[in-house]
Amino acid sequence: MPREYDKLVRDGIPEIIRESDEEPVTHTVEGEAYRDRLREKLDEEVAEYHDGEDPEELADVLEVLAALAGTHGLTESELEAMREAKADDRGRFEDGVVLEAVRE
Incomplete structure (x- = not known):
C-alpha cells in the first residue's frame, strides 16, 4: 500500500526513493502554490525543531x-544583508530581553 505525503520535499528526495527500489509519485508547483507549499514546509521544519531541538532542523529552516526569499526575488546574501540591517537598527536576540508592557 502506498504511503501518502502531499508535501514539498527537497529536490533530491525522488532520486533517493528510487535508489531504495521504490517509485515516487510527484508533481511540481509554481507561483503562489509554490509559496504556499514553502510556508507549510517552514511550519513543518519549525515544529520539528520544537519537538526535538535538533540543530540540524535549523539548517532545514534556513533552506x-x-x-522563500527567492520567491520574493531576493538572494540569500540580500536576505542576510536585510537581517544585518535590522539587527543594527533594532538589535539582536542575544540578551533574552522580554517586553512585559509599555506604560504611558
Whole structure:
C-alpha cells in the first residue's frame, strides 16, 4: 500500500526513493502554490525543531527561508544583508530581553 505525503520535499528526495527500489509519485508547483507549499514546509521544519531541538532542523529552516526569499526575488546574501540591517537598527536576540508592557 502506498504511503501518502502531499508535501514539498527537497529536490533530491525522488532520486533517493528510487535508489531504495521504490517509485515516487510527484508533481511540481509554481507561483503562489509554490509559496504556499514553502510556508507549510517552514511550519513543518519549525515544529520539528520544537519537538526535538535538533540543530540540524535549523539548517532545514534556513533552506526553506532561502527558497522563500527567492520567491520574493531576493538572494540569500540580500536576505542576510536585510537581517544585518535590522539587527543594527533594532538589535539582536542575544540578551533574552522580554517586553512585559509599555506604560504611558
